[in-house]
Amino acid sequence: MKVTDIHAKKNKALILLLLCILLLVSAFAGILFGSVFLHPSEILHALTAKCTDSTAYTLITAVRIPRVLGGCFAGIGLACAGVILQGVMNNSLASPNTIGVNSGSGFGVMLAMMLFPAHPDLLPPFAFCGALVTCLFVFALAYLADSSRTTIVLAGITISSFFNAGINTLKLLDTEISINLTSFMIGSLSGLALRKLLLPCTCILAAFCLSLLFARSLNLLGLGDDIARSLGLRVSFTRFLLLVLASVMAGCVVSYAGLLSFVGLIVPHICRQLFGNDARFLLPCSALLGGSFVLLCDLAGRVLFAPFELPAGILMAFIGGPFFLYLLLKKKGGRRINA
Numbered sequence: 001m002k003v004t005d006i007h008a009k010k011n012k013a014l015i016l017l018l019l020c021i022l023l024l025v026s027a028f029a030g031i032l033f034g035s036v037f038l039h040p041s042e043i044l045h046a047l048t049a050k051c052t053d054s055t056a057y058t059l060i061t062a063v064r065i066p067r068v069l070g071g072c073f074a075g076i077g078l079a080c081a082g083v084i085l086q087g088v089m090n091n092s093l094a095s096p097n098t099i100g101v102n103s104g105s106g107f108g109v110m111l112a113m114m115l116f117p118a119h120p121d122l123l124p125p126f127a128f129c130g131a132l133v134t135c136l137f138v139f140a141l142a143y144l145a146d147s148s149r150t151t152i153v154l155a156g157i158t159i160s161s162f163f164n165a166g167i168n169t170l171k172l173l174d175t176e177i178s179i180n181l182t183s184f185m186i187g188s189l190s191g192l193a194l195r196k197l198l199l200p201c202t203c204i205l206a207a208f209c210l211s212l213l214f215a216r217s218l219n220l221l222g223l224g225d226d227i228a229r230s231l232g233l234r235v236s237f238t239r240f241l242l243l244v245l246a247s248v249m250a251g252c253v254v255s256y257a258g259l260l261s262f263v264g265l266i267v268p269h270i271c272r273q274l275f276g277n278d279a280r281f282l283l284p285c286s287a288l289l290g291g292s293f294v295l296l297c298d299l300a301g302r303v304l305f306a307p308f309e310l311p312a313g314i315l316m317a318f319i320g321g322p323f324f325l326y327l328l329l330k331k332k333g334g335r336r337i338n339a
Contacts, residue, residue: 012281015274019288023072026295030068031060033299035306066192069201071298071312072291074189074257075267077204077249079290080211082264083271083282084246085135087218088239089142091152093327095264096131096250097320099152100159102261104134105254106184107163110170117176124200127251134159135243153328187260187313189298200252207248208287214242215279222277260313262320263290269327 032038038056046057082095089099096102108130112122141155171181183190211218217238220228225235253260267290268282275281294312297319301310 075290099156
């Protein structure tokens with residue numbers, strides 16, 4: 001093995017370690033800070049003492065821990081879905097937000113809320129179906145027309161408009177589901193409960209683990225269909241399976257966090273600068289940084305505007321909008337970037 005390869009692997013291992021530390025620090029800060037500051041000793045005492053009726057214990061276990069877990073898994077799901085979509089569609093601007101996957105998931109969630117209001121467990125399956133239908137439609141459109149970034153973005157805008165119109169129509173038909181519609185459309189982590197997170201977070205974790213197993217296949221897709229087939233890859237089946245995994249992750253996030261935007265666009269591009277295009281490193285790197293990014297945005301919205309709270313989705317839009325324009329107007333933007 002060459003010396004340069006050894007140094008490269010050590011650097012990647014060091015970056016992964018730093019990202020793990022960043023995620024842990026972000027999670028601890030999410031429990032520590034908020035409209036009410038908790039001293040670390042209070043957290044330790046509340047989690048270890050048998051006194052479960054204290055204010056600190058209730059605040060930590062019922063509010064902040066579910067919020068931190070929800071934010072962490074939201075970042076993991078959206079960032080890894082972005083990596084997969086960019087690789088499968090061979091387009092660096094593809095993400096759950098830009099190609100309309102979030103809007104499709106949102107329509108599925110709203111439809112489930114209207115048809116089965118007493119069954120919140122049905123929200124993740126409906127969100128997954130909405131995300132998968134959107135993914136397949138965009139991919140089919142890109143395949144039939146051309147796979148340029150302009151086609152993908154325009155298709156995403158069209159689909160987002162269509163599903164947003166559907167969401168507004170459902171809101172008019174059933175006024176009861178529009179109570180928390182503003183937070184849902186923006187994307188927020190407030191009001192989460194552990195029982196609400198159990199199913200979607202389990203599905204996100206399972207889909208993420210499966211995507212790691214298909215990291216090599218994702219790399220082969222980046223070489224082109226002909227080369228991938230010559231290397232023994234079942235291209236159509238693999239592409240469909242990866243789209244299913246991306247839909248599961250994006251749909252499950254939307255089912256409890258709403259339409260969080262730009263995580264699947266920003267994080268994969270940053271991680272690509274750190275690890276290159278190798279999905280074997282890009283996926284775990286994106287998962288770690290995605291979780292930290294969502295947690296830090298949520299924490300900033302709680303701390304900077306206390307005692308009021310700014311939803312995490314608004315901060316992400318402020319960050320993601322200029323970043324998207326930068327990618328769109330970059331001089332080398334015409335060159336495709338494979339995941």
